[in-house]
């Protein structure tokens with residue numbers, strides 16, 4: 001799929017949720033905050049909710065309990081997100097690992113794949129050094145291996161791809177808000 005256009009998978013009649021998926025370091029949280037500010041919708045960050053529930057930062061939770069426990073908690077939190085009310089949902093990069101997560105997230109949602117090239121992701125993750133590596137001991141290899149594996153999933157589940165390395169955040173938000181408003185009228 002080239003570019004950033006809307007795909008042919010049907011949009012809900014009314015968009016009540018903006019769901020941001022995509023690899024770590026692509027800027028989901030920044031966009032989620034900005035969109036929520038424009039639309040005056042609340043933001044739910046699955047990572048922050050996991051941390052609140054576990055009462056510890058994600059890197060500590062994973063060191064202590066492992067990835068399986070983290071994924072189970074993340075899935076529980078997603079299943080319990082309030083439905084039927086406007087919200088921006090800022091998802092951890094691994095939500096697409098479990099199809100059940102997407103079944104919950106898809107309700108009345110515009111699903112946005114927030115993407116960036118791997119060099120940009122690498123630079124951003126080097127600065128934000130507290131994210132635990134996913135499967136490889138070297139950051140660059142970890143990104144390459146997991147990005148390659150996940151890319152088709154982000155594509156499959158999203159209505160729209162935005163590229164935060166190539167496009168300005170204000171422009172991206174404008175485009176998304178326009179889709180939400182068109183869908184309303």
Ligand code: S3P
Pocket residue numbers: 022023024025028047058091092093094095131132134
């Ligand atoms: C993860 C991404 C992280 C966080 C956890 C696992 C992943 O979220 O959920 O470290 O599997 O890619 P961000 O995408 O917000 O960094």
